[in-house]
Amino acid sequence: MPSADDVPRLFLQSILSRRVVSVDLAKVLWKKSVEAVRASDEDLNVPWANDQDSWDNFLTKVNTSINPLDLEFARLHDEVTGREMFALVNRNGDEVAQIATDYSPLETAYFKSLIEQIMLAPNHSYSLSSLAALREVNGLKSSMTKTQAENVLSSFVAKGWLYKSKRGRYSLSIRTILELQPYLKSTYADEMLDCTICLEFVTRGIKCYTNNCGTQLHDHCFEAYRKTKTKCPTCDQDWAKDTNAKKLIPIGEKAAGADDGRRRTRRKSTVDDSDEEEAPEESQAVETDGESQPTQTQRRRSTRKSTTQSEEPMNIDDDDEEEEAPLPKKKGGRRRG
Structure with missing residues (x-):
């Protein structure tokens, strides 16, 4: 027999067919679920009201019902538009939960x-160029060809796990931030920046130029804030002047510099200092006399041909070619300046 408890069930079923939904679409799906249950039994009393309190109560009921499954219908504001977004996410990252992924262990390690x-x-x-993303396969314990890596990267973007900009740079998507937020906070606590206004994670925005200020804002939070106020909320620096506004430091893709191509490694006390763990560091350039010289490992890799002759060339844009131009092959002696 139909009951009011069928509304959250129908609502979640409609969410499963979508990755991320806006608050407006979520409320439409909620209303449609109520109407469907009412149509199945005209005598059934299913309350519904289009107000914030009713919506919040419904969300609480939905999350209470799926909490035993380690699932959550979580919310987060889109960093570009500022719109409130929702997604059904898994809050348990153990090995059992990872079995349900569409990706192989090698692809998961790559991600x-x-x-x-x-x-x-x-x-x-908070972004990675196309070339740098493809180079990450070199650090995997199992082999993955360039073509396979390109296909997996396309899949990550298509399924909403990564965002790819017009410049060809990869960054975190709203789905990834929602799903992996506990993991990111526990693993990269020192690298995470919280918005001074909304207190959510910032990967695209601006930060104050004053030393030790600590103010960082999403772009949409900054635009809304400066409509009514002109000073930094922390250090009271005047942002109204054009010269001062131009000094605001970007967060995100606009902050990528010339050293973006170098691989960063985390040194953890729980990781053994084995040769296998140290291998990725060999790909970093050695600074000598103000010049970036290729290491022996890089010189070997630059002359090594691909094992798969049918692989297609990497698709990169002009920006990436300028930032990460391949090092020349060694012809003997030190490279001339």
């Missing part, structure tokens, strides 16, 4: 490696 490089990107750019 984890990409997340690390995005979180450790210099200048809080």
Whole structure:
């Protein structure tokens, strides 16, 4: 027999067919679920009201019902538009939960490696170029060809796990931030920035130029804030002047610099200092006389041909070619300046 408890069930079923939904769409799906239950039994009393209190109570009921399954219908504001977004996420990252993923253990390890490089990107750019993303396969214990890596990267973008900009740079999507927020906070606590206004994680925005100020804002939070106020909320620096506004430091892709191509590694006390763990550091350039010289490992890799002759060339844009141009092959002796 139909009951009022069928509304959360129908609502969650409609959410499962979508990755991330806006608050407006979520409320439409909620209303449609109520109407469907009412249509199944005209005598059934299913309350519904289009107000914030009713919506919040419904969300509480939904999350209470799925909490035993380690699931949550979580919310987060889109960093670009500022719209409130929702997604059904898994809050349990144990091995049993990971069985349900569509990706193989090798692909999952590749995704984890990409997340690390995005979180450790210099200048809080929280992004990774196409070339740097493809180079991450070199640190995997199992082999993955360039073509396979390109296909997996496309899948990550298509399924909403990563965002790819027009410049070809990869960054965290809203789905990834929602799903992996506990993991990100516990693993990269020192790299995470919280918005001074909304207190949510910032990967795209601005921060104050005053030393030791600590103010950082999403772009949409900054636009809303400066409509009524002109000073920094922490240090009272005047942002109204054009010269001062131009000094605001970007967070995200705009902060990517020339050293973006270098791989960052985390040194943890729980990781053994084995040769296998140290291998990725060999790909970093050695600074000599103000020049970036290729290491022996890089010189070997630059002359090594691909094992798969049918692989297609990497698709990169002009920006990535400028930032991460391949090092020349060694012809003997030190490279001339």
